[in-house]
Amino acid sequence: MRISKVKISHFKCYDETFTLDLNAGLNVIVGTNESGKTTILEAIHLALTGLLHGRPLRHDLTSYLFNLAAQDRYVESLSTGAPLPPPAITIELFFAGEGPELAELEGNGNSEKIKASGVIYKIAFDEDNYKDAYEALVKTGELTSIPIEYYDATTTSFARKRLTARNIPIKSALIDSSSSRLQNGSDLYVSRIIRDVLEEAERASISQAHRKLKEAFVADPNLGLINQRITKAAKISQKKVSISVDLSSQTAWESSLMTYIDKVPFQYIGKGEQCVIKTKLALSAKKNAEATAILLEEPENHLSHARLNELIADLTDEHGQKQIIISTHSSFVANKLGLDHLIVLRDGAVARISELKASDFFKKLAGYDTLRLALAKKAILVEGDSDELVVQRAYMDAHAGRLPIQDGIDVISVGTAFLRFLELAETLKIPVAVVTDNDGDAAAVAKKYTAYEDSKTVKLCYDPVVDTGPLEIKGKPYNYNTLEPKLLKANDRATLNPILGVLTQTDDELRLHMRGAKTETALAIFGSKTKIKYPDYITKAIGL
Template structure:
């Protein structure tokens, strides 16, 4: 049992209708901040469980659940005398497969017969008279949420209760801490999943005896006697005791420890691991068909995150999992073919990615940097990255590319793998690469992206001239077609200029070329830091100009 599709209308950041088709198994939501990743998880969880922020949604109704622009338009319409109908939040959940025949019908926005559920926060018609009086005053300041009601109906137009919904979700947000004393999630899990009824009774009795001991302590008796003597006005006996509470009061008195340190005092990383692991093994997650994970990478070290991702992949492969993340490692490790890119209330997805297995195994690549930036410039190494950034600064009043949401990314020799990903998601990318004295070979390598196969948003930038010379390094001919000699050439082989930039004192261009070859990083860093005016090769300038 899984969700095939979800439609969200007017909920939080989603103005109007937003639609998302989901994979039966794993779904990885990525996108920049405020694009709606968390909102999607919240919408699914509300529709299936009725809980928002750990509380019943009926008790949490607020105009802040509604899209701000929609509320503003509505209030303006009321105050201008052209009142439009009160806005509503609608979440439609289309189920995949046979969930329950009683849920099948066509009461959905598509008017197709299928199994599904409709959750709605909408104006309740029984308040029409009161509402009309309010509207007639034309001075509305906020959404009249007191006239709203929460309802669940099947696509067969039948009202249902939360208890009766056949598909359940478990929401795990390790980045937030909503429990009261930092340990009730853990204690609740012990009570519900580990202890037998006899053990619960034993703990309760031990807790009661602890309270009895407190009350019977001689020092407490003496203190109470003094309080009684000092109480001259109150009609009755004032004394100090402990809250006897209910028979389950002991649950709130216990404190979880890790290595004898109370839960609230351990590091956030350890708290995150414990909370996520326990939540995943909790009965609610075990029984849920859908697991919702909010940024599992929060506060985790690389090794701990690796353990968590392995557990998710191995233990919950039979469930529908929806994860929001900003971590390239998480996305790579779980499979980029499962990635859903959210931007401007639209979804881009990768249906087939030949390099997916590569990124799983070599998961350190910053794939999400490529996916989430406005434009990426791909280079081979650190020295190329520094030079490209300097070239961009020289043309943009000293701004770094990242300040304009342009990310210069070193990808080693994996250009084609990143280009496959960029092509699948229609991303803006420029590649800066050396021709290494073999333009024909380079053009063959990038044949799918140049000339007649040129993509609208992908540009391969390289020098089309093969330079030659007589210099040798040892017994090997010097390569005149890499970054350093191309920069020298673009500046007319100006020895004086580069001696000044590099802090050297060479008299021949050959000696300068040798130094730059053997000190690539130092050379690039010196160029990046210099105040001298440097001319950059045309293929580099093409990359930073291309939009």
């Protein structure tokens, strides 16, 4: 059995209902910061366990869980005389599979009104108990926020029956290896994982050994002498003042014992090793080992590619039969786990690489730059490295020396694969400028990009003017419609000669030089102290 779909409403960054279909096995969720990756994992875990950040949420409700826009609409309506109903957080999980456990959860009590198996976790106004008190509060006009004290959290099945986490057949384990909480020098995350790994008898044995150690400390005669001196020196009370250790807690060993790795305290080993150990320990814990859904938050934190590769291999080898949902920023993780499993988030929009027409291209794309466009705030797509350098320098000249990436704009060299990248950009509504040569046929360029002519996200930048001339190279006409000759057209030989470190005597001689030294030309322009003029189509692109 597995989670086939999750629907989230008014929870954290999600306002109107957000829907995400999930694969049966591996799901790799990618997105920029604040795109909602972590919220999805938290929502799934919350609906299955009732826990948020390791604590039962029902008794720790806060208005900060609600989407800010939903809060604002509600608060603004309170002053209109026609207040909106108090907003509610809803998390729906649709289950797939077979078995009597799922049959008991089956019904049409879901937002889609279809017969399905699943659960609904809801944080909503408790009308049965607080209707009169709430209406009286609204009439006073003093209500300026969500009345969270009148709310309750409930879990029900699609069959409209109240549930507890124990009644839900799908179990989840949420693992965030980057978290670090120390108490008395011990990492609580590790201590609690170790506690879960141990059997009850083993935990009792450790607790007894720890108690004997503390009792020996209390009975030490040196401690008695020290306490006498404290009482005499402090003079803060007429009663006896002393120091000791806490003997009251049966689980005190969890926070007072130190975890060592090769005789080195855990918190002093490398952050990468800490992440690997925490993740592996968490996955081996009895409760998590029994989980059918593994939720892993950014496993790449602090890890080199080698260590990350090792962790991913262990994860897929040992838990590949389970449903695994990973959030990541890493192209390495996405490529290593397979782009068929990749889900890209952006401003509530969802794109699956496997569903794009250009799917095969992205799967075969060399290196690990697949996600640059998806993670960029904006992007400028260029044909090659020379274009990339010139566009970046043009941007810097127009923006007080700032590189495009400093403003969230990634300049990406895509060769001739513009249309493939534009499909992804259009799906995710990523503002993109395409910088391309007209190659002597402006009409052909316009025709190639007809599908994006009215796009609100794609800006096509090319020179509509086709230049010609008598220059030939080995009997073939010289192409006057690429970047280098357009740069010469926008400037002149007297400007470019000193920048390029040449003494060409004619424009054709300079054209041939720039044609034969494209990279050197672009590097010289990028690093020059002298500013130049740029063709209009490049100026248009940097105004993205």
